Amino acid sequence: MMLPRHVQTVRYMLERLIPVAQLRGINTHFCVWYSTLSACNELPRNLKMSERKPLVTSFNELKRQARRKRKERQNVHEILLQPPENGLLVKQLIPIAHQVYAARSELLSSVSRLVKHIAIYTCSLCGDVHVGHPPHNIRTCNVRGSPSSKEHSWVKGGIGHVLPLVESFHLYDRIGRAVSHNEMLEVDRIPAIVELCIQAGFDIPEYPTRRRAFPVYCVAGRIIDFEKRFPKEISLGKDIDACGFWCKKRLNEDTNSLAMHGDDILAIAVRGMKAWEKMCTGASKLMDTYAFQTCGYCPEVQVGPKGHRVRNCQAFKHQMRDGQHAWQEATINDLVPPVYVYHIGDQQSGKPLVHELKRYYGMLPAVVELFAQAGATVEKNYAHSMREDVVVPEMDEEKLVV
Numbered sequence: 001m002m003l004p005r006h007v008q009t010v011r012y013m014l015e016r017l018i019p020v021a022q023l024r025g026i027n028t029h030f031c032v033w034y035s036t037l038s039a040c041n042e043l044p045r046n047l048k049m050s051e052r053k054p055l056v057t058s059f060n061e062l063k064r065q066a067r068r069k070r071k072e073r074q075n076v077h078e079i080l081l082q083p084p085e086n087g088l089l090v091k092q093l094i095p096i097a098h099q100v101y102a103a104r105s106e107l108l109s110s111v112s113r114l115v116k117h118i119a120i121y122t123c124s125l126c127g128d129v130h131v132g133h134p135p136h137n138i139r140t141c142n143v144r145g146s147p148s149s150k151e152h153s154w155v156k157g158g159i160g161h162v163l164p165l166v167e168s169f170h171l172y173d174r175i176g177r178a179v180s181h182n183e184m185l186e187v188d189r190i191p192a193i194v195e196l197c198i199q200a201g202f203d204i205p206e207y208p209t210r211r212r213a214f215p216v217y218c219v220a221g222r223i224i225d226f227e228k229r230f231p232k233e234i235s236l237g238k239d240i241d242a243c244g245f246w247c248k249k250r251l252n253e254d255t256n257s258l259a260m261h262g263d264d265i266l267a268i269a270v271r272g273m274k275a276w277e278k279m280c281t282g283a284s285k286l287m288d289t290y291a292f293q294t295c296g297y298c299p300e301v302q303v304g305p306k307g308h309r310v311r312n313c314q315a316f317k318h319q320m321r322d323g324q325h326a327w328q329e330a331t332i333n334d335l336v337p338p339v340y341v342y343h344i345g346d347q348q349s350g351k352p353l354v355h356e357l358k359r360y361y362g363m364l365p366a367v368v369e370l371f372a373q374a375g376a377t378v379e380k381n382y383a384h385s386m387r388e389d390v391v392v393p394e395m396d397e398e399k400l401v402v
Contacts, residue, residue, distance in 0.1 A: 043340055043363060043385060044333065050316045052296040056329040073221035084199075085305070086215035087175045087225070090289055094201035100282035101197045103275040110272030111159050111367060114374055117265055120366075122157035129161050130154070131369045132344050136353035138361075162366040164337050168192040168303045169310075173210045174199050175223060179308040192292075192335055193283060195303040200286050269374030276367055277379060284332050294330035301334055302327070338365035343386045347373060356395065362387030 047053065055062075072079060083090045119133040126143045130136055130152075139150040167189040169179045179187050190207060198209055217224045293307040294300065297315030302308050311323030318324075342353055343362040353361055364372065364386050372378050378386060 052326070053294070053328065053334075055296075056331060069221070076220045079218040079221075081215065081218050083215075084174075084290055086217075087210075087212040088215050089201045089211070093286060093289060096282045096285055097197040097200035097202040100279055100286065101194065101202050103279040103282065104191075104193055107272055107275040107279055107367075108159070108163070110268050110275060111162055111370065113268050114265065114272065114370055115159055115162070118370055118373055120157040120161060120370075121154040122161045123152040124155050125153050128152055129157060129339050129341050129366050131162070131341050131366055132347070132373055134350075134352045136342055138342065138353055138355045138358045140358075162339065162370055164339065166192045166299065166301055166335060166337065168195045168301050169308055170195055170207050170209075171199070171304055172208065174304050175216055175225070178302075178304075178306050179310060181310050184310045184312070192301050192303055193279070196283065196286055196290060196292065196335070199303060200290055266375040269371040269376035273368070273371040273376040273379075276371070280332060280336060283335055287330070287332060287335065292330040292335065293327045294334040295325035296328045297326055299334070299337070300325055301330055339367075340364065340385075341366045341369050343369055344373065345388070345392065354395070357392055360387075360390055360392045362390070 118131065121130045121133075121135040122128065123141055125146050126141045128140065135152070135154045137151070139152075141147070141150050141152045168191075170188045170190050171179075188207065194204075198204060198207060203209075212227055214227045217226075290303070291305040293302045293304065295307075295313060295315070297318075298313050300313065307325055307327035309324065313321065313323050313325045340363045342358075343364045344353070345362070362385055364378070364382055368378060368382060383389075
C-alpha cells in the first residue's frame with residue numbers, strides 16, 4: 001500500500017532535479033512512451049457565446065488613459081500628435097504596406113492553385129475544416145442539430161474555408177468621423193488587410209483615400225484641420241475606375257494576376273509559405289502603429305482609430321448595446337483568423353485520423369497545413385503546435401498505455 005506513495009515521492013524529487021521536458025521525452029524510463037496531453041497550450045481557446053475576447057490592454061490601463069485624456073482636455077492648449085494620429089503617413093512603413101499587399105496577392109494565387117490538387121473538407125453543421133483526403137473521423141461536432149454520435153458531415157470546401165475573408169469599411173479620411181448606421185450601404189467594404197495597407201500608404205485608384213500634406217492639430221480634445229478638404233492640385237476623377245464602386249470589384253483577387261507558370265506544386269507551396277509568413281509579419285508591424293479595432297463578442301473589425309457606428313452586432317447581449325459593437329484593440333488573429341486543423345504527419349498511409357488517438361495529433365493553421373501537404377517546410381514557430389516530437393501509437397498500443 002505504501003509503494004505508490006514512494007513512487008510519487010521519487011518522481012517529485014526527480015522532477016526537481018531533472019527538467020520536466022526530459023522526463024516527458026520518448027526515451028525516458030520514468031513515464032509512458034507517448035505524450036498524453038489533450039491539446040496544445042499555444043492554441044487559442046474556443047470562447048463561449050457569453051465570453052469576451054481577451055483584452056490587449058487591461059481595463060485598469062484603459063481607465064488610466066481615459067482619466068489622463070480627460071484632464072488634458074480641461075486645459076485649453078495644443079496637444080502634439082505624432083504620425084499617424086496627426087493624419088500623416090509613417091514613411092518607414094510605406095514599403096511594408098506594399099510588401100504586405102504583394103504577399104497577400106501571391107498567397108491567394110498559391111492557395112487557389114493548390115486547392116485544385118489537395119482536397120479541402122468542411123463540416124456542414126459546425127464549420128470544422130479538414131485539409132487532405134480522407135477527412136478525419138474525430139467526433140467533435142457538438143452544435144445544435146448535430147447527431148448524437150458527434151460525427152461530422154463532410155462536404156467539399158474551398159479557398160474561403162482556408163483563408164476566411166475579413167472585411168472592413170473603407171475610410172476616405174481615417175481622421176474623420178466614423179461610419180454611421182445610415183451609411184452602412186453607402187460605404188464600400190473591402191478586405192481588412194487591404195484597408196490596412198491603404199491607410200499605411202498603398203494607393204488603389206478604385207478606393208481613394210485622403211493624403212494630407214499638413215498635419216492636424218488637437219486643441220482641448222478637438223481635432224482642427226487647416227488643410228483644404230479638396231486641394232486644387234488633386235483631381236478626384238483621375239485614374240479612378242467608376243465600376244469599382246458599384247460592381248464591388250474585389251481587389252486583385254484574380255488568380256491569374258501573378259506570373260506563376262507551370263504545375264510545380266512544391267514550388268508553389270514554398271512561395272505560398274513565404275508569402276504567408278511575410279504577410280503576417282508585415283501586418284503585425286503595421287498594426288503596432290496603425291490602430292485596428294474589433295468587436296469583443298463578434299468577428300466584426302474596423303481599421304482605424306475608432307470603430308464604426310453600424311448597429312449590426314448580434315452577439316451576446318447586443319440588445320443592451322442597441323446592436324452596437326463593443327470595440328476593443330484588435331490582434332493579428334482578428335485580421336487574419338487562423339483556422340486550426342489537425343496535422344497529418346504520415347500522408348502516405350492514406351488512413352483517416354481516428355477519434356481514439358486525437359490527443360496525439362498536432363494542429364496547424366489550415367493554410368500552413370495545405371502548404372505542408374504540398375511539400376513545403378513548416379517554420380520552427382509551429383513545431384510545438386504540430387507536435388512532431390510525439391509518436392502516434394497504434395490502436396493496440398493505445399489500449400496498453402491507457
